[in-house]
Amino acid sequence: MIVNLPETTTGAVAKTLDRLRDEGGAVALGRVLTLIVDVGSREVETAVETANDASREHPCRVIVLVSDPARTGGRLDAEIRVGGDAGASEVVVLTASAELLAHADTLVMPLLLPDAPIVAWWPYEVPTEPSTHPVGAMAQRRITDTLECSHPLESLRRLRASYQEGDTDLAWTRLTVWRGLLSAALDQPPFENVTSAEVEGNDTHPSVVLLGAWLAHALRCPVTLNRSAEDTAVTRVVLHRASGPIVLDRPDGRTATIEQPGQPARHAAMPLRQLRECLSEELRRLDADEVWGEVLHDGLARIGEA
Template identity: 40%
Template sequence: MTTLWDTTGSAVVKELAAQRRTGGAVLSGVALTLVVVADESRVTEAEEAATHAAEMHPCRVLIAVRRQIDAPVPRLDAEVLIGGRLGPGEAVVMRMYGRLSLHAESVVLPLLAADAPVVTWWHGAPPERMATDALGVFADRRITDSSLADDPNAALRLRAEDYAPGDTDLAWTRSTAWRAVLASTLDSVSGRRGDAVQVRGGLIEGDPGNATPELLAGWLSSRCGCSVEIVAGSRRAGPSGVEAVTLRLDQDEEVQVRADHRGGAIISQPYRPDSTLALPERALGDLLSEELRRLDPDEPYSEALEAATGLSGLSDRDPVREHVWFDPAGQEQEVSTP
């Protein structure tokens, strides 16, 4: 690892090239570039998650830490690592001060691997409009986390209003295990009957202020064509915010999946004894790794987001954004020329 104090973007590029020459050609297996945007208070957990994801998906990790935007003098401190604490590949941690924080792309862009897809992840509050952040504009996929907002449900609607194909949210990723269990349970009922089961309605118990139950309800509504209600649970929900899901079926039947808070779920369905299977709360690195498995638009997410927020036509939007310059320290914004 090499630490560069009060440096420049060109110096970081040169140091990375020098370490690559001495350390060997570790870039040959890189599948993508992961750009992480985090505050100093969250940078440690962001590094841990990015390290885990890099082990699953070979990638170059670029972490942009926007510190002290109001600092009077712009400054860049950088750590350059190859095969270090951030995984087996190349990684750069950049701490930016002053107005350089508003131009993070000027340092990040020269570090991108040629012809490799770019994924940008905001571990914290993302920009209200992705088009105002060049780190989001040039990315092939953009990962946010509405659960970190002060008002997750309001943040979810903001993500829908600003949505473009390629966007996703870790609040959606936290519902993956629940969606898998519910789908397999309904398949089991259909197999017993010999025909497809029809869902007439549903109820989700959990934390109504969490974005994950909203997206899970939206997914069920979009897939089953019925309304799904969210009510407060009787116990403290985990990070997913979901305690139980009950689905009302045709033929006056009902299935229920309930978390037991011991890393499992109890499945209740007609004419069969209750069964238990694993339903653990997943670490942040596992969530991020799942999102790096795909680089195409996540259509089930856009459909769930539509149903959860009442907006429509999200998947029909243009996936290419035009960068809009916005200065948080000023009062005006203008569209940059291409």
């Protein structure tokens, strides 16, 4: 069910939510967090659908902030989605002028779930400093996505300069499977140091840079980025050792081949991760991702991307 509230206030929206909950029998106490989604002036539905999918694992109240570039003054329009239109969540879409959204913390305050963690998510452009943004300052976790930015690598450098505990980026989350497979390969004999590494992938994809930065930070070895125009992000990683290289190859974005000296080639399903999977993974933890902070500060510098 969708309820439209033109020219309203967040206090009126909160009362309408209470009424809809009483009428429909929904239990607010079942929500485990408040997810605030700031889409700026970009498209709304993809972010809402992704949040709805993630809410099936993490029931939450979703507050979506939309900036209308043609709007001035203090007018606020709201849309409430519950039931089948909201997954396992309650979705509130607030559309206002940039002037009003400059005080987004005050705007969303009446809609926050009591005693529940707050997570902020920017699906598109990254704010200058997520931790000092009006919404970011009240959140325990702050999720960005440099892949969707106009200038991904420049945005990644901005995140490095402004990093605070609680920050993370979905370009990093997309690497979870890569990091797991590479770590597992190195946990097998022979236990030799990696002398150098190569990472190959799309030349504009921040995940390529981040995987190289992680390897440089974790292995303390030279890392070469071989950037290509392939559609997929990371396509190939080579870890050079004295006994021969470990090669993890995923050219088609579906299946990975792992080759190690003295062992038969192994194949593993490794499809490109969907946005909802990455968001769900980040909503599972509210503590700081210390490795992410170390890769930003130390790893990027080691590969010359700081």
